[in-house]
Amino acid sequence: xxxxxxxxxxxxxxxxxxxxxxxxxxxxxxxxxxxxxxxxxxxxxxxxxxxxxxxxxxxxxxxxxxxxxxxxxxxxxxxxxxxxxxxxxxxxxxxxxxxxxxxxxxxxxxxxxxxxxxxxxxxxxxxxxxxxxxxxxxxxxxxxxxxxxxxxxxxxxxxxxxxxxxxxxxxxxxxxxxxxxxxxxxxxxxxxxxxxxxxxxxxxxxxxxxxxxxxxxxxxxxxxxxxxxxxxxxxxxxxxxxxxxxxxxxxxxxxxxxxxxxxxxxxxxxxxxxxxxxxxxxxxxxxxxxxxxxxxxxxxxxxxxxxxxxxxxxxxxxxxxxxxxxxxxxxxxxxxxxxxxxxxxxxxxxx
Amino acid sequence: xxxxxxxxxxxxxxxxxxxxxxxxxxxxxxxxxxxxxxxxxxxxxxxxxxxxxxxxxxxxxxxxxxxxxxxxxxxxxxxxxxxxxxxxxxxxxxxxxxxxxxxxxxxxxxxxxxxxxxxxxxxxxxxxxxxxxxxxxxxxxxxxxxxxxxxxxxxxxxxxxxxxxxxxxxxxxxxxxxxxxxxxxxxxxxxxxxxxxxxxxxxxxxxxxxxxxxxxxxxxxxxxxxxxxxxxxxxxxxxxxxxxxxxxxxxxxxxxxxxxxxxxxxxxxxxxxxxxxxxxxxxxxxxxxxxxxxxxxxxxxxxxxxxxxxxxxxxxxxxxxxxxxxxxxxxxxxxxxxxxxxxxxxxxxxxxxxxxxxxxxxxxxxxxxxxxxxxxxxxxxxxxxxxxxxxxxxxxxxxxxxxxxxxxxxxxxxxxxxxxxxxxxxxxxxxxxxxxxxxxxxxxxxxxxxxxxxxxxxxxxxxxxxxxxxxxxxxxxxxxxxxxxxxxxxxxxxxxxxxxxxxxxxxxxxxxxxxxxxxxxxxxxxx
Numbered sequence: 001x002x003x004x005x006x007x008x009x010x011x012x013x014x015x016x017x018x019x020x021x022x023x024x025x026x027x028x029x030x031x032x033x034x035x036x037x038x039x040x041x042x043x044x045x046x047x048x049x050x051x052x053x054x055x056x057x058x059x060x061x062x063x064x065x066x067x068x069x070x071x072x073x074x075x076x077x078x079x080x081x082x083x084x085x086x087x088x089x090x091x092x093x094x095x096x097x098x099x100x101x102x103x104x105x106x107x108x109x110x111x112x113x114x115x116x117x118x119x120x121x122x123x124x125x126x127x128x129x130x131x132x133x134x135x136x137x138x139x140x141x142x143x144x145x146x147x148x149x150x151x152x153x154x155x156x157x158x159x160x161x162x163x164x165x166x167x168x169x170x171x172x173x174x175x176x177x178x179x180x181x182x183x184x185x186x187x188x189x190x191x192x193x194x195x196x197x198x199x200x201x202x203x204x205x206x207x208x209x210x211x212x213x214x215x216x217x218x219x220x221x222x223x224x225x226x227x228x229x230x231x232x233x234x235x236x237x238x239x240x241x242x243x244x245x246x247x248x249x250x251x252x253x254x255x256x257x258x259x260x261x262x263x264x265x266x267x268x269x270x271x272x273x274x275x276x277x278x279x280x281x282x283x284x285x286x287x288x289x290x291x292x293x294x295x296x297x298x299x300x301x302x303x304x305x306x307x308x309x310x311x312x313x314x315x316x317x318x319x320x321x322x323x324x325x326x327x328x329x330x331x332x333x334x335x336x337x338x339x340x341x342x343x344x345x346x347x348x349x350x351x
Numbered sequence: 352x353x354x355x356x357x358x359x360x361x362x363x364x365x366x367x368x369x370x371x372x373x374x375x376x377x378x379x380x381x382x383x384x385x386x387x388x389x390x391x392x393x394x395x396x397x398x399x400x401x402x403x404x405x406x407x408x409x410x411x412x413x414x415x416x417x418x419x420x421x422x423x424x425x426x427x428x429x430x431x432x433x434x435x436x437x438x439x440x441x442x443x444x445x446x447x448x449x450x451x452x453x454x455x456x457x458x459x460x461x462x463x464x465x466x467x468x469x470x471x472x473x474x475x476x477x478x479x480x481x482x483x484x485x486x487x488x489x490x491x492x493x494x495x496x497x498x499x500x501x502x503x504x505x506x507x508x509x510x511x512x513x514x515x516x517x518x519x520x521x522x523x524x525x526x527x528x529x530x531x532x533x534x535x536x537x538x539x540x541x542x543x544x545x546x547x548x549x550x551x552x553x554x555x556x557x558x559x560x561x562x563x564x565x566x567x568x569x570x571x572x573x574x575x576x577x578x579x580x581x582x583x584x585x586x587x588x589x590x591x592x593x594x595x596x597x598x599x600x601x602x603x604x605x606x607x608x609x610x611x612x613x614x615x616x617x618x619x620x621x622x623x624x625x626x627x628x629x630x631x632x633x634x635x636x637x638x639x640x641x642x643x644x645x646x647x648x649x650x651x652x653x654x655x656x657x658x659x660x661x662x663x664x665x666x667x668x669x670x671x672x673x674x675x676x677x678x679x680x681x682x683x684x685x686x687x688x689x690x691x692x693x694x695x696x697x698x699x700x701x702x703x704x705x706x707x708x709x710x711x712x713x714x715x716x717x718x719x720x721x722x723x724x725x726x727x728x729x730x731x732x733x734x735x736x737x738x739x740x741x742x743x744x745x746x747x748x749x750x751x752x753x754x755x756x757x758x759x760x761x762x763x764x765x766x767x768x769x770x771x772x773x774x775x776x777x778x779x780x781x782x783x784x785x786x787x788x789x790x791x792x793x794x795x796x797x798x799x800x801x802x803x804x805x806x807x808x809x810x811x812x813x814x815x816x817x818x819x820x821x822x823x824x825x826x827x828x829x830x831x832x833x834x835x836x837x838x839x840x841x842x843x844x845x846x847x848x849x850x851x852x853x854x855x856x857x858x859x860x861x862x863x864x865x866x867x868x869x870x871x872x873x874x875x876x877x878x
Contacts (some may be wrong), residue, residue, distance in 0.1 A: 226533075
């Protein structure tokens with residue numbers, strides 16, 4: 001179908017909302033509670049637009065397209081309304097960007113930038129909700145929460161862990177864990193889906209705080225090293241220190257749609273761990289000593305060849321690995337079969 | 352998995368038997384929970400432990416460990432008795448004599464008989480059979496709870512019997528779906544990390560395959576099948592093996608009956624370990640070769656749904672650690688071969704050239720989302736669902752499978768079932784996950800026991816319990832939970848401080864040679 005946005009006619013798909021069609025065509029409309037994965041909530045009202053033939057402003061995240069629809073997302077009326085919404089959000093919390101973990105990756109900041117809002121026009125007096133630092137991997141700063149509900153939808157409908165919800169009433173409404181327990185004492189399994197979905201700096205990955213801003217970090221897509229689901233990871237790497245700073249799930253990955261578990265998202269310490277092996281080791285008189293690659297390879301080749309000569313290749317056993325790549329398993333079995341001459345190769349698939 | 356992850360939302364019923372899905376495969380558990388929450392799928396959970404997935408299930412049944420064949424035969428008994436089987440599928444896709452044999456075998460598995468064996472009330476089994484049997488499309492998910500038994504092969508065949516009987520093969524939302532437990536365990540199998548096959552399950556003893564591989568690699572190859580690791584450990588213990596070369600594995604935590612495994616490794620003339628840390632196994636080695644982690648390399652993993660996906664290097668390896676393939680190349684060349692791989696992609700091209708199921712794949716085609724094998728040609732889209740319209744062997748074979756008890760059952764001296772497995776916060780032998788202070792803070796070693804057993808031996812939560820079997824004993828903290836039935840204890844196997852595999856039985860399945868980690872007999876005492 002064809003629709004018109006801001007005077008331009010664009011192609012849209014049946015079943016899309018105004019917001020989805022606009023975003024798909026590179027037209028930005030501020031939005032905070034909507035996310036592709038958790039769907040429309042029609043809650044934050046940042047995405048309002050005018051639609052010809054419809055009375056008043058419409059939330060573009062919840063209005064389904066009709067053929068020939070004429071939409072305006074930039075009229076003065078619309079922009080005034082969007083500005084008011086974002087202005088009030090900025091007023092309702094401590095949205096200070098300087099040391100915020102989400103700086104540069106914050107959807108509230110994006111909306112303020114788009115609308116040209118330098119600072120909130122009013123400031124509420126009492127913004128002193130407690131920080132929740134009880135969780136091992138997730139840091140919750142409710143003063144930055146805009147009550148968009150994305151984390152609540154993510155926890156209940158995406159990963160279906162059913163820990164987060166809105167609690168309390170009116171002005172005091174805030175996200176709570178179970179029966180308003182500290183996050184670390186709740187039934188939360190720390191999958192981090194809430195932090196992945198949070199559009200602002202209210203729920204962030206604790207171990208990444210202060211370790212690098214988004215534009216300083218290289219993003220590399222790869223595959224999780226733990227179980228066999230094959231979740232796609234986006235590693236955020238500080239190239240200066242050669243360290244992984246944080247891990248996000250890849251949203252459009254068919255295996256995990258951005259979801260991860262506590263290990264895949266937060267269990268990467270082993271990569272840069274000080275106990276990593278850095279050089280070959282040879283045991284002499286019951287003690288290991290460091291060796292060069294030349295010496296180690298020479299020794300292994302000589303020993304294995306000697307045993308093969310003396311006792312036959314089938315007295316040698318090789319264990320391949322369920323944690324290395326296909327390529328490395330291939331070269332390993334080729335080495336064992338072609339160089340040593342035995343089919344004694346197995347791995348821990350059974351264990 | 353015969354089926355893919357995407358199709359999980361298409362099931363009318365999902366049966367989880369022998370998989371603690373939310374602990375061991377959390378993201379797949381989320382998919383199943385989503386499907387249940389959206390109202391499309393009804394969930395059945397059968398497990399000795401009341402796993403968290405049971406909270407989302409329409410029916411949960413607590414079985415005694417090691418009774419899967421009886422339970423599945425019981426379901427098939429009721430499905431046949433009530434005519435809920437897929438008659439068209441059985442008539443057109445299953446060998447008729449094998450179906451007759453199955454029918455005759457399951458005849459005696461009445462709900463009452465199954466109740467005696469499994470402890471599942473007859474009425475509950477009837478409800479399960481009805482829900483499953485009447486479903487248009489039903490998926491079956493399992494993990495090591497089905498396979499790690501002396502009847503592992505029988506158990507797997509029983510799951511296949513059930514899914515063929517109900518016509519759930521070759522359709523989205525159906526299938527026999529073993530959830531693979533390690534990032535590239537599927538790939539390690541696919542790439543010939545098994546004693547009887549080259550890549551793509553090409554048989555080592557097949558003369559045509561043998562000739563093809565000799566020509567392709569330009570070397571003489573051994574036509575004799577190799578031995579599985581569990582057997583090699585026994586032979587090493589008897590002094591018949593001279594050397595082990597272990598890459599990225601830690602049998603000193605993961606093998607059954609660890610005392611026996613350690614003795615076996617100590618009897619070798621030469622042990623090489625290639626790994627990222629000085630693991631419990633590497634400490635016993637003569638030479639240790641430092642390798643790289645997933646984040647330091649390019650390459651591919653094949654996941655549980657047979658999807659081959661690309662890894663990209665993100666950080667540099669520490670010190671002089673090398674990629675495993677680089678180490679293999681140095682060794683191969685030192686031993687007289689002439690290898691010249693420059694990168695992982697070149698190796699992958701060779702894999703595609705010699706492996707029919709990967710033949711149509713290249714890094715370019717894999718792109719960001721990968722491809723499912725079999726992908727036999729460059730224009731083939733890959734195969735998310737296996738066995739559509741036809742089994743690769745033609746007609747499917749059902750197996751008549753009698754019930755056999757586990758190798759070691761509780762008795763007067765060791766009155767409690769011991770079963771082992773994983774927990775969410777840790778992975779396998781802990782080489783990777785236990786390096787995280789945060790994960791260690793979240794979960795440490797423990798034994799899960801029932802409230803009744805805790806009262807019987809007089810321990811409170813977090814007090815020490817001594818768990819003893821015929822192989823050895825460990826002392827660890829009690830985790831008292833209503834999720835464990837009376838008479839059963841559950842020990843996660845990740846922890847060197849209290850290694851579950853000191854306790855486990857190395858009795859093997861006669862065909863798969865898989866140890867019976869999921870059942871043995873133990874005694875619990877206050878420590």
